Amino acid sequence: MAEEPVIRAEGLAVAFNGNTVFRDVTFEVRRGEIFVILGGSGCGKSTLLKALIGLVPLAAGRAFLLGEELAAARDDATRRALLRRIGVMWQSGALFGSMTLAENVELPLEEHTALPRPAREALARAKLGLVGLGDAAARLPAEISGGMAKRAGIARAMALDPPLLFLDEPGAGLDPITSAGLDRLIVDIARDTGTTFVVVTHELQSILAIGDRCIMLDKQARGMIAEGDPRRLREESTHPTVRAFFRREAA
Numbered sequence: 001m002a003e004e005p006v007i008r009a010e011g012l013a014v015a016f017n018g019n020t021v022f023r024d025v026t027f028e029v030r031r032g033e034i035f036v037i038l039g040g041s042g043c044g045k046s047t048l049l050k051a052l053i054g055l056v057p058l059a060a061g062r063a064f065l066l067g068e069e070l071a072a073a074r075d076d077a078t079r080r081a082l083l084r085r086i087g088v089m090w091q092s093g094a095l096f097g098s099m100t101l102a103e104n105v106e107l108p109l110e111e112h113t114a115l116p117r118p119a120r121e122a123l124a125r126a127k128l129g130l131v132g133l134g135d136a137a138a139r140l141p142a143e144i145s146g147g148m149a150k151r152a153g154i155a156r157a158m159a160l161d162p163p164l165l166f167l168d169e170p171g172a173g174l175d176p177i178t179s180a181g182l183d184r185l186i187v188d189i190a191r192d193t194g195t196t197f198v199v200v201t202h203e204l205q206s207i208l209a210i211g212d213r214c215i216m217l218d219k220q221a222r223g224m225i226a227e228g229d230p231r232r233l234r235e236e237s238t239h240p241t242v243r244a245f246f247r248r249e250a251a
């Protein structure tokens with residue numbers, strides 16, 4: 001029997017004030033893959049991410065994460081237990097400025113575990129090491145570069161060892177070289193730890209560099225217009241919008 005997907009989205013729809021952002025969004029994310037949600041500005045990428053983790057209500061459809069349906073959770077404790085197994089790095093996911101990087105990464109451990117301080121510190125340092133910031137644990141966010149801040153954000157999102165990690169526009173605001181370095185880090189973490197990634201982005205280089213599979217959302221279509229391996233979509237898609245997206249920026 002095929003392994004249960006990490007995410008199963010069935011006919012998802014979201015509307016704000018009666019305006020449909022997307023409908024009929026159906027896909028599966030498999031264990032250990034890097035799955036990209038892509039599309040132009042305003043097509044609903046971030047909204048889909050929020051809908052998957054229950055921050056935006058679904059107008060239709062069902063979403064299963066790690067085999068469980070958040071919307072069907074019988075109480076708050078069940079919801080929290082599921083969400084604790086999911087890491088999220090928001091685009092605006094700023095680190096707390098008055099705390100060192102290590103303290104930032106320790107926060108989720110402090111909130112969600114009863115581990116004693118030395119254990120929390122050791123785990124935080126290990127996570128910072130994983131993202132290449134082993135030497136920067138004592139630094140404050142104001143003292144580090146944008147790329148380092150993103151790495152620290154990933155370390156914090158991984159504090160509780162979630163099997164599933166959502167990244168919202170990880171390359172936003174970074175120069176191309178720093179962004180490419182972050183892409184390599186994401187691929188390395190996925191391969192080394194088996195973590196499943198769902199990455200929201202519209203940056204083509206990034207999509208081609210990291211994406212095992214993707215879906216493309218479209219504002220006009222109010223839904224999905226493509227699904228599959230991004231490299232194959234670039235070569236083979238006959239959909240004009242998909243072709244335009246992959247060809248324009250790849251050229």
Ligand SMILES: Nc1ncnc2c1ncn2[C@@H]1O[C@H](COP(=O)(O)OP(=O)(O)OP(=O)(O)O)[C@@H](O)[C@H]1O
Nearest residue numbers: 016017021039040041042043044045046047048202
């Ligand atoms: N809370 C909200 N209330 C009303 N409309 C919203 C809300 N959140 C998002 N929208 C609308 O939903 C649509 C999709 O927005 P969303 O931010 O998900 O797009 P996106 O693809 O992530 O865009 P970008 O790449 O620019 O971040 C937009 O038209 C936006 O204005």
